[in-house]
Amino acid sequence: MRKLGVIVFGASVFEYHDDLKNPRFANSAREFKKTIVDSTILADFETETLDLYNKSLSVSETLDRIHDFVGREFDDIIAYYCGHGDVGLRDGDYGVFLRRSNRERRHTLINFPSLIKGIKRTALRKRVYFILDACYAGSAVSEMETMDAGGTEALIGRRLMETVQDNGSGTAVLAASGRFGAALAKTEDRLTLFTGAFIKCLQEGIAHKTDAPAFSWLDIKDEVVRATQDRLGPNAPIPTLMSYSDSASDITRTSFFSNRAFVPRADGGKDGSWTTLDDRVTEHLYWKSISDESPVFVLEDFLTKFPNGIFSKPARAFLLRQIKLLDEKAIEEYLLDHPRSAVLETLEQRLGTLKWSRLKDGTELAEIEQFVRRFTRSEFVVDASLLIASIRTAQVHQRPPLDIASANSALSDALKAPIEDLKVANSPDMKEPASGEITQPLLASTERNPTKGILSRGGILLAAFVITLLVGLAGKFYSDGTDTAAREAKFSRDLAMAGNDVSTLKRIVDDCKKASCAVLSEASRRLADAQAAVEAAAREQQFRNDLAAAGTDVPKLKRLVDDCKKASCAVLSEANRRLADAQAAVEAAA
Numbered sequence: 001m002r003k004l005g006v007i008v009f010g011a012s013v014f015e016y017h018d019d020l021k022n023p024r025f026a027n028s029a030r031e032f033k034k035t036i037v038d039s040t041i042l043a044d045f046e047t048e049t050l051d052l053y054n055k056s057l058s059v060s061e062t063l064d065r066i067h068d069f070v071g072r073e074f075d076d077i078i079a080y081y082c083g084h085g086d087v088g089l090r091d092g093d094y095g096v097f098l099r100r101s102n103r104e105r106r107h108t109l110i111n112f113p114s115l116i117k118g119i120k121r122t123a124l125r126k127r128v129y130f131i132l133d134a135c136y137a138g139s140a141v142s143e144m145e146t147m148d149a150g151g152t153e154a155l156i157g158r159r160l161m162e163t164v165q166d167n168g169s170g171t172a173v174l175a176a177s178g179r180f181g182a183a184l185a186k187t188e189d190r191l192t193l194f195t196g197a198f199i200k201c202l203q204e205g206i207a208h209k210t211d212a213p214a215f216s217w218l219d220i221k222d223e224v225v226r227a228t229q230d231r232l233g234p235n236a237p238i239p240t241l242m243s244y245s246d247s248a249s250d251i252t253r254t255s256f257f258s259n260r261a262f263v264p265r266a267d268g269g270k271d272g273s274w275t276t277l278d279d280r281v282t283e284h285l286y287w288k289s290i291s292d293e294s295p296v297f298v299l300e301d302f303l304t305k306f307p308n309g310i311f312s313k314p315a316r317a318f319l320l321r322q323i324k325l326l327d328e329k330a331i332e333e334y335l336l337d338h339p340r341s342a343v344l345e346t347l348e349q350r351l352g353t354l355k356w357s358r359l360k361d362g363t364e365l366a367e368i369e370q371f372v373r374r375f376t377r378s379e380f381v382v383d384a385s386l387l388i389a390s391i392r393t394a395q396v397h398q399r400p401p402l403d404i405a406s407a408n409s410a411l412s413d414a415l416k417a418p419i420e421d422l423k424v425a426n427s428p429d430m431k432e433p434a435s436g437e438i439t440q441p442l443l444a445s446t447e448r449n450p451t452k453g454i455l456s457r458g459g460i461l462l463a464a465f466v467i468t469l470l471v472g473l474a475g476k477f478y479s480d481g482t483d484t485a486a487r488e489a490k491f492s493r494d495l496a497m498a499g500n501d502v503s504t505l506k507r508i509v510d511d512c513k514k515a516s517c518a519v520l521s522e523a524s525r526r527l528a529d530a531q532a533a534v535e536a537a538a539r540e541q542q543f544r545n546d547l548a549a550a551g552t553d554v555p556k557l558k559r560l561v562d563d564c565k566k567a568s569c570a571v572l573s574e575a576n577r578r579l580a581d582a583q584a585a586v587e588a589a590a
Contacts (some may be wrong), residue, residue, distance in 0.1 A: 001044060001045065001046050002044055002045050002046070002075040002076060003045070003046050003047075003048070003073060003074045003075050003076075004042060004045040004046065004047045004048070004074060004075065004076050004077075004078065005047075005048055005049075005050070005069060005070065005072065005074035005076070005077045005078070006033070006036055006037070006047055006048070006049045006050070006077075006078045006079075006080070007049075007050045007052070007066055007069060007070075007077070007078070007079040007080065008029055008032065008033050008049065008050070008051050008052065008053050008080050009052040009053055009055075009062065009066070009079075009080075009081055009098075010025065010029060010053055010054075010080075010081045010082040010083035010096065010097075010098070010133075010134075011025070011053070011054050011083045011084075011097055011098050011099040011101075012024075012025035012026035012029070012053075012054060012082075012083065013026075013054060013099060014084075014097060014099060014101065015056070015099060015100055016100070016101070016102040016103070017097075017101075017102075017103065020084050020097070024189065024190065024191055024192050025082045025083055025192065026053070026054060027190050027191050027581075028082045028133065028191040028192045028195035028196070028199075029053045029054075029080070029082045030053075030581075030584060031191055031195065031199050032080055032082070032131075032195060032198075032199060033049060033051060033053075033080075034584075035199050035202050035203060036049075036078065036080075036202075037049060038202075040258060040260065041202050041203075041257055041258050041260070042256075042257065042258065043258045045076070048074075050065065050066070050069040052065060052066070053082075054099055055098075055099065056099050056100055057098065057099070057100065058098075058100060058108070059098065059101075059107065059108060059109070059110055062098060062110065063110070063115070063118070066079075066115075066119065067118065067119070067122050070119050070122045070123050070126075071122050074123075074126055075126060075127070076126060076127045076128070076129070077119070077123055077126055077127070077128045077129070078128075078129045078130075078131065079119065079128070079129070079130050079131070080131040080133070081096055081112075081130075081131070081132050081133065081134060082133040082134070082192065082195060083096060083097050083098075083133075083134055084096070084097040084134060084135065085097070085112070085132075085134035085135055086103060086109060093106070093111065094111070094112050094113060095109030095110060095111050095112065096109060096110050096112050096132075096134055097109060098110060112132065116128075116130060116171065116173065120171055127170055127171075127172075127251050128170075128171045128172075129171075129172050129173075129174070129217065129251075130171070130172070130173040130174070131174050131176075131198075132173065132174070132175045132176065133176040133192055133194050133195050134176070170243065170244065170250075170251040171243075171244045171251075172217060172241065172242065172243045172244070172251055172252045173240075173241070173242045173244075174217065174221060174239060174240075174241050175239060175240050175241075175242070176192070176193075176194030176195070176237065176239050190577060193228060193232075193237065194224065194228075194237070194239060197223075197224040197227040197228055198220065198224055200227065201220050201223045201224060201227070202220070202257060202260075203260065204260055204261065204310065205258075205259040205260035205261030205262065206219060206220075206223050206259055206261055207261050207284045207287070207310065207311075209259055209261065209262075210259075210261050210262060210263045210284055210285070210288075211262070211263070212259050212262060213258065213259055213262045213264070214255035214256070214257060214258055214259055214262075215255065215256070215257055215259050216252060216253050216254055216255055216256055216257075217241060217251070217252040217253075217256055218241060218250075218252045218253050220257065221239055221241040221252075224239050225238055225239060261284055263284075263285070282305075283305075283306045283309045283310060283311060284310075286302055286305070286306070287302070287310075287311045287315075290302060290311075290315065290318070291318075292318045292321065294318065296319060296322050296323070296334070297337075297338075299315055299318055299319040299322075300319065300338055300341060300342060302315050303315055303316060303319070303342035304340075304342065307342065316342060316343060319342065319343055320343055320346060323343065323346065323347060323350065324350070326350075327354065328351065328354040328355060328358065331347055331350060331351045331354065332351065334347065335347060335348075335351070348375070349378075351375075352371075352374075352375040352378040352380065353378075353380075355371055355375070356371065356375075356378070356380040356383070356384065359371060359384070359387075360380075360383065360384075360387065363391050363394075365388065365391050365392070368384055368387055368388055368391070369388060369518075371384050372384045372385055372388065372492060372496070372522075373522055376496075376522065376526065381496040382493060382496040382497060384496075385489065385492035385493045385495075385496050386489065386493060388488070388489060388492055389488065389489020389490075389492065389493070390489075392488065392489065393489075487515060487517065488517060488518055488519070491508065491511075491512055491515075491517045491518075491519050491523075492519055494508055495508055495519050495522065495523050495526065498526070500526075500529070500530040500533060501530070502527065502530045502531055502534055505523060505526055505527040505530055506527060508523050508527075509523045509524055509527055539567065539569070540569055540570050540571070543560070543563075543564055543567075543569045543570075543571050543575075544571055546560055547560060547571055547574065547575055547578065550578070552578075552581075552582040552585060553582070554579065554582050554583055554586060557575060557578055557579040557582055558579060560575050561575045561576055561579055
């Protein structure tokens with residue numbers, strides 16, 4: 001078994017430059033050190049590590065320890081640096097920072113080309129691989145903007161080529177550098193961009209090489225390029241891999257790392273049977289059969305099986321691209337077939353947009369009201385509520401005029417009697433009153449009154465009273481209808497604009513109960529959801545407060561992780577990471 005020596009050095013804290021502090025550097029170095037010694041990744045090696053990261057050592061002390069370590073009986077050496085780099089004004093003056101480095105004193109930085117030369121001389125016939133995860137820091141950046149890929153390969157190359165003697169060995173440098181020398185450490189990431197992609201490749205393997213049990217340094221460089229470009233696009237930093245050797249062999253092209261994505265055959269390929277596959281391998285095999293033209297049911301099935309898999313994001317993108325082509329009816333049918341779709345929220349949003357596009361110029365009141373009830377979070381719900389109020393008001397004012405027969409049916413029996421008396425009194429067949437009877441007909445005959453057919457004073461008053469009453473009832477009929485429509489419209493509008501504000505929703509529910517409004521059920525549901533959301537937010541904030549208070553206390557962090565798992569809290573991932581870091585720190589201290 002070959003012996004591998006691993007050197008980890010650099011810094012994330014700087015005694016003379018507090019502004020350069022970056023915890024992602026320390027996380028990256030710690031993760032690299034843990035991963036590189038995994039026997040399932042470097043199966044053919046017996047590994048020993050020299051950890052100088054964040055050590056408060058001078059340049060000479062650091063170099064002495066490195067050279068002493070390299071001089072031991074190793075077949076291969078990997079030297080990993082993570083931190084800040086700085087370019088001096090002289091040709092070839094590329095230095096990297098240690099914890100005690102001072103930018104104003106160049107001798108306190110390690111000259112990286114000189115370091116490579118020195119290690120190579122000490123390493124004799126060993127294969128040596130350098131990993132440089134660094135960027136430029138300081139005012140010298142503006143002087144070096146034209147240097148391609150961070151400039152490290154040009155600086156190192158000019159100082160190294162004449163010193164390399166092969167004899168079965170060689171030297172390679174993998175540099176995480178991009179345009180203008182910026183190796184990225186994004187704020188939302190726990191590791192640097194380069195080391196994060198490098199570690200992920202080692203831990204998960206190369207998905208498109210499932211038939212290869214191992215891969216080379218060149219393979220891992222290509223995979224890091226692919227991963228960073230998939231994430232950041234064509235402007236992503238491009239790592240460089242340089243190999244220096246006098247022979248025809250290239251140490252960057254020989255197999256070095258075990259490929260965890262490799263799918264082994266049960267019998268070595270003799271009878272065609274396969275071993276049991278884990279989820280990661282199964283996902284890789286499934287994904288190989290998928291393209292952007294795959295049927296939607298295939299994409300839904302893939303996302304159901306691997307909702308958080310390596311290829312879940314492109315699968316979701318393929319699915320969304322096809323959904324954008326569906327019309328309203330097709331989406332309705334799709335939701336019936338896939339009620340738990342992986343892109344359910346997007347489907348609902350698109351369906352709401354399509355429905356409103358059809359309903360906004362119509363007068364189908366029932367369907368518009370159903371739209372408001374179903375799509376409560378739609379951006380069009382306020383417009384829909386206003387449209388409902390407009391339709392109701394229009395319906396009230398467009399009712400046909402009241403006729404007397406209809407109005408009479410609404411009058412009380414007390415009013416009907418005088419009207420009947422009025423009709424009898426004005427009848428031409430009305431008999432003369434008996435002798436001595438005092439009677440004043442409302443309508444006199446032509447013989448007694450030349451104004452036959454004209455109401456007498458009493459008849460006029462009674463008729464005026466009836467007409468006034470009918471007009472009042474009609475006015476109240478129209479007024480009540482208009483007021484009800486306006487009131488319902490106001491409740492709908494207020495509910496749509498309330499959002500998730502608990503106090504506003506409480507007020508709407510209380511007012512709605514008094515007025516028996518039509519949106520009471522929806523308002524009550526919205527209030528319950530909003531109260532639940534507030535309680536959930538309070539719980540999450542408490543978890544965050546507890547996490548901040550826990551610091552690096554391992555027992556507290558363990559207890560927090562356990563509680564967080566039960567409640568499925570949002571800080572579980574961060575709590576797990578903090579716990580792992582705290583446990584690693586305890587182990588390192590021990």
